[in-house]
Amino acid sequence: MPTPSPAPDRPCADDETVGRLSVAIGRLNRRLRQEGIAADEMTLSQLSAMASVDRLGSLTLGELAAEERVKPPTMTRIVDRLEVDGYVRRVPDPSDRRCVRVELSDAGRSLLAGTRSRRDAFLVERVERLDPEGEARIPELVALLERLLEDDGS
């Protein structure tokens, strides 16, 4: 077969495949940054944080940082910017005044909805460019990626 890559002499999908995977992840990330951000004023980090709050409900800043795999100071600044732009609120936790809960504002929710679709336009278009066969496989792909992220330590 003239397909350049397969090289089926290797028993399992290890080294080379994994290398290509991390390269592909990096590139897709950059593409998503370029495509997704141009439309609005959001950065990927801000968007991702807002999406987590939307999905999981009110979170403390620390929980949000952990969810986003980021250290607390980083999340503090991301939330700072989202707050001055009016997309989230800091709400003191009544039962533990050390904690700060982060909530989406209405503006945040609607911006999230609108932004998401625009940001995803690139991916949707890319997905649709695939043959139907490939397109049908996308959900599996996503599930697999999510399983790679399934967590434990660190």
Add this chain to the structure above:
Amino acid sequence: MPTPSPAPDRPCADDETVGRLSVAIGRLNRRLRQEGIAADEMTLSQLSAMASVDRLGSLTLGELAAEERVKPPTMTRIVDRLEVDGYVRRVPDPSDRRCVRVELSDAGRSLLAGTRSRRDAFLVERVERLDPEGEARIPELVALLERLLEDDGS
């Protein structure tokens, strides 16, 4: 089929799936940064640039920037750092003295080899944590991701 995700009421794998895809991409990228970088002094951008030079051979700075989907000033600085660290060389192009060709040094090549395997350790471990069924699907996943990146304009 008891597979949890399909939800076949939606005609195709669009909006929500694509949203999850971009979230997963972002997270994996951050994880790779954390895991991969700790071991050595490389950043993902530096590594990715070196990998491109390794794969495609000597490139001009502009070609490299395009390949990495980055603007020239960004690539200039990445190459700056790689050069002071001795991993690449800037070689003037004899036929067009405006151009600068970027080449890997021996140190760069060996560091690339060593680093790649360490950086991939996280992914390899994650892949192996999957059931064999999932593991077997990784190559398809990679191929699909690469097809999403297949290029055209922009």
Add this chain to the structure above:
DNA sequence: ACACAGTAGTTAGCCGAGCGAACGACGTAG
């Protein structure tokens, strides 16, 4: 009750990654 250790978040300071604008050096068309 009070002191002390531990936890949540912030502040300050550092660096890398990305961009656009402006510039110098070089090639090319006229």
Add this chain to the structure above:
DNA sequence: CTACGTCGTTCGCTCGGCTAACTACTGTGT
């Protein structure tokens, strides 16, 4: 030879990530 285009660099900016150090609070142990 002049004028224009291209390549790379420099400058100056924002964002995102980190660590270290600090403040405010909780909880625990005498």
